[in-house]
Amino acid sequence: MRIAMIGTGYVGLVSGICFSDFGHDVICVDKDASKIGRLNAGEVPIYEPGLDALMAKNVAAGRLSFTTDLAAAVDGAEAVFIAVGTPTRRGDGHADLTYVMAAAEEIAQALTGYTVVVTKSTVPVGTNRQVKQAIAKTNPQAEFDVASNPEFLREGAAIEDFMKPDRVVVGVQNARAAEVMAEIYRPLYLRDFPILTTDLESAEMIKYAANAFLATKITFINEVAGLCERVGADVKEVARGIGLDGRIGNKFLHAGPGYGGSCFPKDTAALARIGQDHAFPMRITETVIRVNDEVKSRMVEKIRDALDGSFNGKTIAVLGVTFKPNTDDMREAPSLTIVPTLIGGGARVRVVDPQGQAEGEALLPGVKWMDDPYQAARKADLVVLLTEWNEFRALDLKQMARKMETPRMVDLRNIYSEKAARKAGFECYIGVGR
Numbered sequence: 065m066r067i068a069m070i071g072t073g074y075v076g077l078v079s080g081i082c083f084s085d086f087g088h089d090v091i092c093v094d095k096d097a098s099k100i101g102r103l104n105a106g107e108v109p110i111y112e113p114g115l116d117a118l119m120a121k122n123v124a125a126g127r128l129s130f131t132t133d134l135a136a137a138v139d140g141a142e143a144v145f146i147a148v149g150t151p152t153r154r155g156d157g158h159a160d161l162t163y164v165m166a167a168a169e170e171i172a173q174a175l176t177g178y179t180v181v182v183t184k185s186t187v188p189v190g191t192n193r194q195v196k197q198a199i200a201k202t203n204p205q206a207e208f209d210v211a212s213n214p215e216f217l218r219e220g221a222a223i224e225d226f227m228k229p230d231r232v233v234v235g236v237q238n239a240r241a242a243e244v245m246a247e248i249y250r251p252l253y254l255r256d257f258p259i260l261t262t263d264l265e266s267a268e269m270i271k272y273a274a275n276a277f278l279a280t281k282i283t284f285i286n287e288v289a290g291l292c293e294r295v296g297a298d299v300k301e302v303a304r305g306i307g308l309d310g311r312i313g314n315k316f317l318h319a320g321p322g323y324g325g326s327c328f329p330k331d332t333a334a335l336a337r338i339g340q341d342h343a344f345p346m347r348i349t350e351t352v353i354r355v356n357d358e359v360k361s362r363m364v365e366k367i368r369d370a371l372d373g374s375f376n377g378k379t380i381a382v383l384g385v386t387f388k389p390n391t392d393d394m395r396e397a398p399s400l401t402i403v404p405t406l407i408g409g410g411a412r413v414r415v416v417d418p419q420g421q422a423e424g425e426a427l428l429p430g431v432k433w434m435d436d437p438y439q440a441a442r443k444a445d446l447v448v449l450l451t452e453w454n455e456f457r458a459l460d461l462k463q464m465a466r467k468m469e470t471p472r473m474v475d476l477r478n479i480y481s482e483k484a485a486r487k488a489g490f491e492c493y494i495g496v497g498r
């Protein structure tokens with residue numbers, strides 16, 4: 065198969081590289097010339113474990129290339145994937161479809177022969193029909209179908225998720241498009257991963273429903289954590305106790321500083337908006353959004369408590385600022401709410417993050433970036449564990465406590481325990497929900 069992938073962000077690049085690894089010929093397109101320049105120089109512009117080696121392998125095999133020339137990539141492709149961003153539209157919470165529709169129109173002008181135009185971006189119900197209309201209007205001669213193929217990969221484990229998905233969802237309007245999609249994903253059929261073929265609207269809805277459900281699960285345990293603190297229960301035990309129930313499952317039950325990232329915040333906002341537009345308010349999702357915001361504020365209060373009520377003049381070492389480990393993605397990371405509040409309150413903030421500096425420098429002005437957690441803790445008043453990178457999971461707490469001005473820790477990921485921290489010499493340890 066010949067595939068054009070429009071947009072080489074976290075989703076487009078991973079999808080393009082993985083499709084080429086399936087054996088397809090893939091041309092990845094981006095309008096960001098510097099990104100394409102880096103890709104053509106063999107450099108992966110994002111941090112995603114294993115992606116550089118997989119990319120090099122498939123470029124060397126002649127199956128994968130990168131260009132800014134959308135028309136050349138689309139010419140002769142059997143499937144064109146739209147994997148551009150759908151951020152929250154300023155002001156109203158809607159998914160901003162500007163990039164998707166602009167890509168659709170560009171694609172329309174370049175179509176030659178029968179092509180399936182596949183939307184991989186997360187888009188509101190009805191968008192695939194809009195894409196179809198826009199293409200037909202721009203190029204009435206075009207022979208094409210549309211398909212919805214939402215993506216479920218997680219940053220940090222993206223290759224594994226793409227190659228071994230829980231399911232692939234494909235929304236189509238006819239058998240011809242379904243056949244092209246089946247051909248693209250055939251390697252997964254052979255490995256027995258379920259492929260769910262639906263209508264366009266259901267496929268679009270599945271993606272939002274999945275993300276809203278996961279955001280709800282996280283927010284539920286975060287709310288339970290707050291109550292645990294009041295009643296003297298330990299949310300880790302509670303999560304384990306409920307997660308062992310097969311109907312509940314143990315994933316996404318880790319209490320923490322609230323969900324963030326490139327998907328949950330914008331997708332929950334968009335779903336709430338879709339509900340309002342259809343006079344069917346999504347009350348659970350709307351509440352989840354509100355509670356999640358409150359969770360982040362509660363984390364700031366924990367940090368304030370650990371510093372006897374004031375940030376002013378305090379030195380704080382923050383470990384981890386990306387929205388989760390194994391990514392350099394800072395979009396909607398809880399750190400972007402928490403760290404500026406500390407600085408605004410007069411604290412000196414040192415930050416250590418294995419991959420976050422390049423993205424984070426512009427977003428977190430006024431912090432001091434450091435490489436070593438122990439150096440960051442030197443003479444500090446507090447260590448805040450914010451993102452659970454592996455590098456922070458087995459710290460020598462004794463060594464850390466010895467270096468600090470006042471050995472205190474706020475552990476927003478519950479990696480350590482009060483007992484272990486106190487034994488190592490910490491005079492104060494505050495976790496979440498314990």
Ligand SMILES: NC(=O)c1ccc[n+]([C@@H]2O[C@H](COP(=O)([O-])OP(=O)(O)OC[C@H]3O[C@@H](n4cnc5c(N)ncnc54)[C@H](O)[C@@H]3O)[C@@H](O)[C@H]2O)c1
Binds near residue numbers: 094134148184216
């Ligand atoms: N990031 C994730 O973990 C994830 C997971 C599942 C689904 N999604 C969805 O996938 C979509 C893409 O997300 P992302 O995180 O990869 O976005 P991103 O912002 O990282 O990348 C989008 C890329 O598209 C490029 N682009 C925009 N318009 C273009 C055009 N007309 N032609 C060529 N290139 C163009 C941009 O330059 C950018 O490089 C979103 O809808 C998102 O909701 C993301």
